[in-house]
Amino acid sequence: MSQDDRYKEIIKREMAKLKKPVKLKVFTSQRVQPDGTKIRACMDCGQFMVLLRVYEENSNGMLTIEELSIDDNPEFAKRYDITRVPTILFIDNNGREIIRYLAAPKGGEIQPFIQTIFTFAGMPNYYETTIRQNLDRIPPSTIKIMMTETCPYCPQVIAISNSFAIASEGKIRTVVIDIMANPDIGQYYDAAGVPYTIINDQKTLVGMVGPNEILKALIGGNIRVQY
Amino acid sequence: MFNIDMESIDLEKIYDLIVLGGGPAAIGCAIYAARFAMDVLVVGKTFGGLIATTHIVENYPAITSISGQGLMDMFKDHMDSLNIPYISDAIRSIDKVDDHFELHSFFQKFKAYSICISTGTERRKLGVPGEEEFAGRGVSYCATCDGPFFKDKIVCVIGGSDSAAKEALFLAQNTKKVYIIYRGEEIRAEPINKKRVYENDKIEIIYKTKIVEIKGDNTVKSVIFDNGKEFDIDGVFIEIGSTPNSDVAKSIGVETNVKGEIKINRKSETNIPGIFAAGDVADAPFKQAITGVSEGVIAAYSAFDYVKEMNIEY
Numbered sequence: 001m002s003q004d005d006r007y008k009e010i011i012k013r014e015m016a017k018l019k020k021p022v023k024l025k026v027f028t029s030q031r032v033q034p035d036g037t038k039i040r041a042c043m044d045c046g047q048f049m050v051l052l053r054v055y056e057e058n059s060n061g062m063l064t065i066e067e068l069s070i071d072d073n074p075e076f077a078k079r080y081d082i083t084r085v086p087t088i089l090f091i092d093n094n095g096r097e098i099i100r101y102l103a104a105p106k107g108g109e110i111q112p113f114i115q116t117i118f119t120f121a122g123m124p125n126y127y128e129t130t131i132r133q134n135l136d137r138i139p140p141s142t143i144k145i146m147m148t149e150t151c152p153y154c155p156q157v158i159a160i161s162n163s164f165a166i167a168s169e170g171k172i173r174t175v176v177i178d179i180m181a182n183p184d185i186g187q188y189y190d191a192a193g194v195p196y197t198i199i200n201d202q203k204t205l206v207g208m209v210g211p212n213e214i215l216k217a218l219i220g221g222n223i224r225v226q227y
Numbered sequence: 228m229f230n231i232d233m234e235s236i237d238l239e240k241i242y243d244l245i246v247l248g249g250g251p252a253a254i255g256c257a258i259y260a261a262r263f264a265m266d267v268l269v270v271g272k273t274f275g276g277l278i279a280t281t282h283i284v285e286n287y288p289a290i291t292s293i294s295g296q297g298l299m300d301m302f303k304d305h306m307d308s309l310n311i312p313y314i315s316d317a318i319r320s321i322d323k324v325d326d327h328f329e330l331h332s333f334f335q336k337f338k339a340y341s342i343c344i345s346t347g348t349e350r351r352k353l354g355v356p357g358e359e360e361f362a363g364r365g366v367s368y369c370a371t372c373d374g375p376f377f378k379d380k381i382v383c384v385i386g387g388s389d390s391a392a393k394e395a396l397f398l399a400q401n402t403k404k405v406y407i408i409y410r411g412e413e414i415r416a417e418p419i420n421k422k423r424v425y426e427n428d429k430i431e432i433i434y435k436t437k438i439v440e441i442k443g444d445n446t447v448k449s450v451i452f453d454n455g456k457e458f459d460i461d462g463v464f465i466e467i468g469s470t471p472n473s474d475v476a477k478s479i480g481v482e483t484n485v486k487g488e489i490k491i492n493r494k495s496e497t498n499i500p501g502i503f504a505a506g507d508v509a510d511a512p513f514k515q516a517i518t519g520v521s522e523g524v525i526a527a528y529s530a531f532d533y534v535k536e537m538n539i540e541y
C-alpha cells in the first residue's frame with residue numbers, strides 16, 4: 001500500500017467513528033471569471049479542499065466543511081482576522097475561535113486533526129480535568145505551533161495543544177502553522193527548528209515537549225493536580 | 228494512536244501492566260503483553276521515541292531500509308491491531324500501595340500490578356554559551372526535524388558516533404557543506420556509514436576540536452573552537468549522546484548504575500519485584516531499537532509470570 005493510500009485508509013477508518021456533528025469553516029479566495037463562474041484564486045486551495053472533502057465524505061454526514069470565500073464574506077473574514085488562505089477555523093457555539101489551521105491536515109498531521117475533530121465534537125478529553133483545575137491561573141493565551149510535514153514530534157504537540165484549547169472554555173486558542181507553506185511566519189519568529197511552540201508571543205518551547213511542559217508554560221508556574 | 232480513546236481507558240482499574248514510554252522498547256513490550264492477554268496500557272510522553280528522529284534505519288532485521296518514522300508507524304499499526312490503549316502523558320512518580328503500584332502524572336493517576344519502564348534517554352547538551360539561546364534558531368538535536376531549514380547552507384554536526392555520521396549523511400543531501408566536529412581522533416560510526424562519510428564530497432571532518440561557544444544575532448552565525456578560532460556556520464546539530472530518563476524509576480527506589488541507567492537482569496527485572504525496564508534507559512552496553520524491543524518483550528514475559536504468580540484473574 002502506498003503511503004498516500006495508507007493515509008486515506010486512516011481517514012476513512014477513523015472518520016467513520018464520528019458520532020456527533022462538527023462544523024468547520026474554511027476560508028479560501030475565489031475569483032469571478034469572464035463567463036460569471038467562480039474559480040479558486042489561491043494556489044493551494046484546490047488541493048486543500050479536495051483533502052478536506054475526504055474527511056467530510058467519510059464521516060457519515062457528521063462533519064460539515066463550509067467553504068467561505070474571503071471575497072464574498074469580507075465581514076466574516078474581518079471578524080476572524082483572516083489574513084491568509086486557506087485557513088481552517090474551529091469556532092465554538094459562542095462564536096469564539098478555538099483553533100486555527102494554517103496547515104493542511106495531511107501525512108503525520110492526519111491523526112492530531114482527527115483527534116481534534118473528535119474532541120471538539122465532545123469526546124472525553126483526557127486533559128480536561130487538570131486544565132479546568134488550573135484555569136484560574138492561565139491568562140488568555142494563544143499557542144502558536146510551527147510545524148513542517150516531515151517533523152516527527154509535531155503531531156503530538158499539536159494534538160495536546162488543541163485538546164488544551166478545547167478544554168479551556170475559550171481561554172486558550174491554538175494556531176497551527178506550516179512554516180514551509182508560510183515561510184514569512186517562520187522567519188518572523190526566526191524559527192529554524194520544529195516543533196517550535198510559542199506561547200503568547202513570549203515563551204518559546206523548542207522541540208519535543210510533553211503536556212506537562214506546555215501547561216507549565218501556560219500557567220507560568222507549577223501545575224495544580226487533584227485526581 | 229495519540230488519539231486518546233477515553234472509552235478504552237479505565238482509570239479506576241488496576242492494569243496488569245503499564246508500560247512507560249512510546250519508543251520501540253515500550254511498544255514491543257505492549258504488543259507481547261497484549262498477546263499474553265494482559266490488561267495493558269501504554270503511557271508515553273511522545274510516541275515514536277528517539278528512533279523516529281532518524282531518516283533511515285537499515286539494521287532492523289527483516290526490513291532492509293526504512294525511515295525511523297516509517298518503522299514506528301508500523302509499530303503503531305501493530306499496536307492498533309491489538310487495540311492497545313495509548314496515552315500521551317509523562318509519568319513523574321511511582322508509589323507502591325498494597326499489592327499494586329500507583330503511577331502519577333500531572334493529569335491522572337493510574338494503577339498497575341506491574342510496570343515496564345522504557346523511558347529512553349534525553350539528548351545530552353553541549354553546555355556551552357549560546358546553545359540554549361539559539362535552540363530552534365540554528366541549534367538542533369534532530370536533523371530529520373530541522374534539516375529542511377538549512378537547504379544550501381553550511382552546517383556542522385558535533386559528535387563522532389554512528390548517529391552523528393548518519394545525521395551528517397542526511398544533512399549532506401540538501402545543505403551546501405557539512406562539517407563533523409569531533410574531539411576524538413577517528414569517528415566511531417559503523418564501518419558502512421564511516422565509508423559513506425569519507426566518500427561524501429560535501430562532508431569534512433574536523434578532528435580533535437571542541438566547540439566552546441555558539442554565536443549569532445537572531446540565528447546562529449558562527450561557533451568558537453577551543454583553539455580560539457571563530458568558524459562561520461548557519462546550523463549546529465548536536466549529537467553527543469544522551470542521558471537516561473530514570474528519575475521516575477528512582478522515585479520508587481529502582482537501582483541505577485553510575486550513569487543513571489536502570490540495572491536489569493536477563494529477565495529485564497529491576498531490584499523491585501513487579502518493576503521491569505527495557506531499552507535505552509537500561510544498562511545494556513549496546514543500545515539499538517532491536518535490543519530495546521528484545522528487552523521489552525522479555526519484560527512482558529516476566530511481567531506476565533509475575534502477575535500470574537499473584538493469582539490475579541484475567
Ligand SMILES: Cc1cc2nc3c(=O)[nH]c(=O)nc-3n(C[C@H](O)[C@H](O)[C@H](O)COP(=O)(O)OP(=O)(O)OC[C@H]3O[C@@H](n4cnc5c(N)ncnc54)[C@H](O)[C@@H]3O)c2cc1C
Pocket residue numbers: 247248249250251252253270271272273274275276277278279280281283284285286287316317318319345346347348390391393394472475505506507508514515516517519
Ligand atoms: C540519530 C540517531 C540514529 C539512530 N539510528 C538507529 C538505527 O539506525 N538503528 C537502531 O536500531 N537504532 C538507532 N538509534 C538508536 C535508537 O533510536 C534507540 O536505541 C531506540 O530508540 C531506543 O528505544 P527506547 O524505546 O528504549 O527509547 P526511546 O526511543 O528513547 O523512547 C523513550 C520514550 O519514553 C518516553 N518517555 C520519557 N520519559 C517518560 C515518562 N516520564 N513517562 C512516560 N514516557 C516517557 C519518551 O517520550 C519516548 O517516547 C539511533 C539514535 C539516534 C539518536
